[in-house]
Amino acid sequence: MDDEDGELRNPFPSPPSHYTKYTSHNLALLALYQERTADAQSASTNQHQVLNDQTDVPDWPLIQLEKPRVDWILEDPEPYYDVFGERWFLKDRIPSLAEMGGNQLYPQDPSVDRRPALLSILRSLLVTYSSLTASMLAPPQTMAASGPPEWEGNVEWVTVLGQNLMAAANDLRPVQARGNLEVMLQRQLDLRRSETQALHEKCDLLEARLNELQKSAHVFSSLSDTRSAVNMDAHVASAPPGNMYDEVRLWAEEVE
Numbered sequence: 001m002d003d004e005d006g007e008l009r010n011p012f013p014s015p016p017s018h019y020t021k022y023t024s025h026n027l028a029l030l031a032l033y034q035e036r037t038a039d040a041q042s043a044s045t046n047q048h049q050v051l052n053d054q055t056d057v058p059d060w061p062l063i064q065l066e067k068p069r070v071d072w073i074l075e076d077p078e079p080y081y082d083v084f085g086e087r088w089f090l091k092d093r094i095p096s097l098a099e100m101g102g103n104q105l106y107p108q109d110p111s112v113d114r115r116p117a118l119l120s121i122l123r124s125l126l127v128t129y130s131s132l133t134a135s136m137l138a139p140p141q142t143m144a145a146s147g148p149p150e151w152e153g154n155v156e157w158v159t160v161l162g163q164n165l166m167a168a169a170n171d172l173r174p175v176q177a178r179g180n181l182e183v184m185l186q187r188q189l190d191l192r193r194s195e196t197q198a199l200h201e202k203c204d205l206l207e208a209r210l211n212e213l214q215k216s217a218h219v220f221s222s223l224s225d226t227r228s229a230v231n232m233d234a235h236v237a238s239a240p241p242g243n244m245y246d247e248v249r250l251w252a253e254e255v256e
């Protein structure tokens with residue numbers, strides 16, 4: 001019951017306990033061990049003897065903490081790596097129908113045009129389906145009849161043809177993914193271009209508006225200067241002449 005509860009509480013499997021070995025202390029011991037054993041003439045390779053002045057030296061080999069050598073993996077004809085008990089190939093390749101034990105009816109070489117073979121498979125599928133329909137509508141066989149019924153052979157052949165069509169479609173998955181990626185990138189590029197064009201148009205509109213405002217401000221400033229000059233001329237023209245002031249001053253002195 002406890003195991004069932006634990007399984008329900010943890011829907012995903014727990015990671016291997018190997019990750020608990022990657023502590024700061026163990027990594028420091030690994031670096032020290034590699035430094036002391038870097039000399040090829042060193043006779044002792046026992047980590048307990050090499051690290052006899054250190055504490056908490058683990059019983060398991062410290063070299064387990066070293067990073068995997070990628071160059072060693074790439075040297076293999078079919079490079080792969082194992083993670084959590086599962087094998088992953090660096091170059092993912094979809095196995096062909098023939099490699100999986102099926103009856104492949106189209107060329108295995110991708111450089112060969114498969115369209116004629118696929119068209120033949122499609123026509124054969126349609127004819128076999130028609131025969132299967134006719135055999136299903138036929139009266140049942142009598143007890144004296146020998147051999148399997150006709151519809152069984154039609155079903156088997158339809159299965160083989162369907163497997164070939166599905167396998168051929170799966171072979172085109174990388175091409176489809178590449179095409180979808182190109183379409184997505186082209187759509188993003190077109191969107192960026194349209195947004196950039198809209199920004200340029202908005203900038204041009206704002207620039208034209210600013211030019212209009214500058215012209216309006218210049219005209220308003222010119223009108224203000226003209227009005228000031230006209231007011232000054234009017235004030236000067238309305239002032240009395242100088243000899244009149246003199247006559248008024250003399251008259252005031254005589255009156256006194």
